[in-house]
Amino acid sequence: MTSVPRRLVWAVEQLDVRPDDRVLEIGCGPGVALDLVAGRLTTGTVTAIDRSAHAVDAARRRNRAHITDGRAEVRQVALAELPPGGDRFDKIFAVNVNVFWTCAAEREVALLRGLLAPGGTLSLFYEPPEHGRARELEGILLPKLTWPGATTVISTGRTEGSTLLGVQVTVV
Numbered sequence: 001m002t003s004v005p006r007r008l009v010w011a012v013e014q015l016d017v018r019p020d021d022r023v024l025e026i027g028c029g030p031g032v033a034l035d036l037v038a039g040r041l042t043t044g045t046v047t048a049i050d051r052s053a054h055a056v057d058a059a060r061r062r063n064r065a066h067i068t069d070g071r072a073e074v075r076q077v078a079l080a081e082l083p084p085g086g087d088r089f090d091k092i093f094a095v096n097v098n099v100f101w102t103c104a105a106e107r108e109v110a111l112l113r114g115l116l117a118p119g120g121t122l123s124l125f126y127e128p129p130e131h132g133r134a135r136e137l138e139g140i141l142l143p144k145l146t147w148p149g150a151t152t153v154i155s156t157g158r159t160e161g162s163t164l165l166g167v168q169v170t171v172v
Contacts, residue, residue, distance in 0.1 A: 004032055006159045011095050011125040012036040014155055014166050020044045022087065024115065026079050026094035027051075031059025033095060034074070038066035045071055047087070051078040079108055088117040095125045101140045109144055116171050123168040127159065134163040145169045 012033055017023065019042040028034050028048035037046045046066075050056050056076040066072035079099065092112055099105050112122050124141060128134050138154060146152050150169050157164035 004036065007125065007127040007162070007164055008033045008036060008095060010157045010159075010164050011093065011123070011166065012040075014125065014157075014168065015091055015093055015121075015123060017041065017091065018044065021090040022117065023047070024087075024089040024092040025049070026092065026112075027097040028059050028074065029055050031055075031062040031074065033093075034059055034063050034072060035066065038063060038072045041071045044090075045073065047073045047075065047089075049075050049077050049079065049082070051076065079111070082111060082115070084111055084114050086115065088120070089115055090117050090120050091123065092116060092120070093123040093125065096127060097124070100124055100144065101126070101137050105144055113147070113171075119171060121168055121170040123166060126165045127162045128165065129162075134165040137165055138167065141167045 017037055017040040021044040023037055023046040025034055025046060025048040028050045031048060034046060034048040048059055053076055056074050059074045060067065063072050092115060099108055116122060126137050128137055145167050150171050152169045155166040
């Protein structure tokens, strides 16, 4: 098994997952962060989505034990196709998901706002390929993730060659 990328370890640390949290991961890829989150849960659950069938298969294989234990679910669905008004989540997160900084993402952010439980947190994490891009991404993301009745926090971290950026908005 390959080592866990530092950006994923950092992102999951920033989430501060509690044992009973209900968590949604957007763009789970092969399920590495899903594994880290599910390992912190006891009565909580994590639902991971990805639009790629290949990624979903890999995530299911990697997290078979968590799925069997009822702590994890992996679904093949694009973010825009999630039904509004479905399950409510204490924490929603994505790592390096481009839609939030390459598009207006108004529909996606509105959908996620509707899926947050009271007191819930939406967290977007990025490891930009160039050191200076973190501040640029912050400038793009912050206006999208600032709304009345919510608190937005910016966090940064470092890997050997990159700056890590986290934008977390919590409904108060």
